[in-house]
Amino acid sequence: MPKPPSRRNKATSAASTDSTSSANSANEDISQQEDPGSATITISAVEVPELTEEEQRDRLYLERRVERAFFEAGKALTELRDRRLYRSTHKTFEEYCRDRFAHSRQQSNYLIAAAGVYENLTTIGCQNVENENLTTNGTQILPTSERQVRPMTKLEPQEQQEVWLKAVELAGGKIPTGRIVKDVVQRIMERTQVPNTYQLGEVCQILTKDNPELRGKGGCWAIVSAVNEFSCTVRMWDGEYTIGLQHLKYFDYLPAECEQIRVICDRINRVYSSGLEESVQKFLESLGRLNRTYLTALEDKLLKVLELEIRD
Numbered sequence: 001m002p003k004p005p006s007r008r009n010k011a012t013s014a015a016s017t018d019s020t021s022s023a024n025s026a027n028e029d030i031s032q033q034e035d036p037g038s039a040t041i042t043i044s045a046v047e048v049p050e051l052t053e054e055e056q057r058d059r060l061y062l063e064r065r066v067e068r069a070f071f072e073a074g075k076a077l078t079e080l081r082d083r084r085l086y087r088s089t090h091k092t093f094e095e096y097c098r099d100r101f102a103h104s105r106q107q108s109n110y111l112i113a114a115a116g117v118y119e120n121l122t123t124i125g126c127q128n129v130e131n132e133n134l135t136t137n138g139t140q141i142l143p144t145s146e147r148q149v150r151p152m153t154k155l156e157p158q159e160q161q162e163v164w165l166k167a168v169e170l171a172g173g174k175i176p177t178g179r180i181v182k183d184v185v186q187r188i189m190e191r192t193q194v195p196n197t198y199q200l201g202e203v204c205q206i207l208t209k210d211n212p213e214l215r216g217k218g219g220c221w222a223i224v225s226a227v228n229e230f231s232c233t234v235r236m237w238d239g240e241y242t243i244g245l246q247h248l249k250y251f252d253y254l255p256a257e258c259e260q261i262r263v264i265c266d267r268i269n270r271v272y273s274s275g276l277e278e279s280v281q282k283f284l285e286s287l288g289r290l291n292r293t294y295l296t297a298l299e300d301k302l303l304k305v306l307e308l309e310i311r312d
Contacts, residue, residue, distance in 0.1 A: 067144040074115025074146070077108050109212030113153040114146040120157045121164055141168050147178040151185040154211050154244065159188055189230065189244075196245060198224050198232050203261045203293075205249040206236075214247060220288050221251065223262055237268045237288030238281075257293040264295060267303060274310040 051059065077097070080086060086096035097103040103111075121142060143149045143164070152160045163184045167176035170184070198204065201224060208218040222234035222243070233242045253261070264287070272284050284306075287299065295303065 067142065068118075070111060070144075070146045071115050071118040074111040074113075074118070078112050078115060081108075081112070105215075106212070109215055110146055110150060110153075113212045114143075114149045117149040117152050117160055118143055120160055141173070141175055144175055145178075148176065148181055150178065151182040154209070154246070155185065155188065163188055196227055196229060196232070198227055198245075198248065200224055200227060201258055201262065203251045203253050203258045204232075204234070205251055206243070207247050207249050209247060211247060214243070219291075221261060221290070222248070223258075223265055235265055235269070237265060237284055238272050239269070253293060260293045267307065271303070271306045271310055276306070276309070280306060 080096075081093045084093075086093055086100075090096035090099065093108070094105040097105065097108045101108075122140070149164075152163055155163065163181065164176075167181045167184045168174070170176065170180055204222055204224065206214060206217045206220045206222055208214040217236070220236055222236045222241070224232050225235050225240065226233035226242075228242070231242050231244045232248060233240060234248075268284050268287055272281060283302070287295070287303070
């Protein structure tokens with residue numbers, strides 16, 4: 001007597017049939033689709049809300065803070081230096097900047113000088129620009145980094161203004177690079193250059209004129225060792241420097257007096273280059289600031305002692 005068919009087998013068979021049918025249907029759908037690589041993907045656009053007036057003001061304020069960062073640093077360094085606020089921990093401003101900010105003396109001087117230029121550009125009529133192309137968002141275009149104004153630190157305030165406006169114009173109404181500013185400065189200097197009338201061996205005086213590279217050497221005497229077109233190479237108590245004519249002033253010395261200064265300079269330089277203590281170098285620096293062509297008996301005696309020391 002034959003067994004009745006199993007309900008379980010039928011159910012399994014039915015399920016298998018349905019699964020196969022679904023798979024075949026899916027395969028048919030896939031085969032009817034186009035190449036996936038050419039399929040079009042629809043993405044819903046996300047609307048970006050416009051800035052409110054308050055947000056626009058905040059953005060402009062924060063942008064200005066970023067742009068003025070070098071100026072604020074220079075102003076702060078100037079006050080720290082002038083008020084000697086470093087004196088409780090450091091003997092010199094140079095040591096303080098090196099330890100606190102990892103700045104070399106030159107870096108700090110650059111920032112201080114740049115802050116002066118920036119302040120000058122905002123206070124001496126430069127903000128009243130007639131050419132609307134030289135402004136952004138109705139405000140004056142100002143430097144945003146120390147390197148953009150570094151070439152202008154050696155110029156007079158009115159020349160700084162002239163250079164910056166010309167540089168902005170050459171940059172198409174945008175913030176000019178340091179290279180553009182430097183090129184404009186060079187043109188100004190060549191236009192206003194006076195003939196170099198200094199002579200070899202002549203003694204002159206150093207004028208800093210807000211030049212950070214000459215800081216600490218204002219009033220020092222220097223002996224001309226090379227006459228260039230727009231500058232002189234000079235020997236000082238601590239070495240040789242090439243200095244623009246605007247930073248030199250004549251000493252009305254006779255030839256014999258110039259020779260005396262040259263002898264003193266050679267003596268001081270030999271001792272200084274030997275690398276003695278800092279206190280000794282300060283003494284030698286004081287000799288380099290003398291506004292006379294001779295040493296007193298005591299000064300000469302001290303210098304001879306130092307000369308004997310380096311010989312031994």
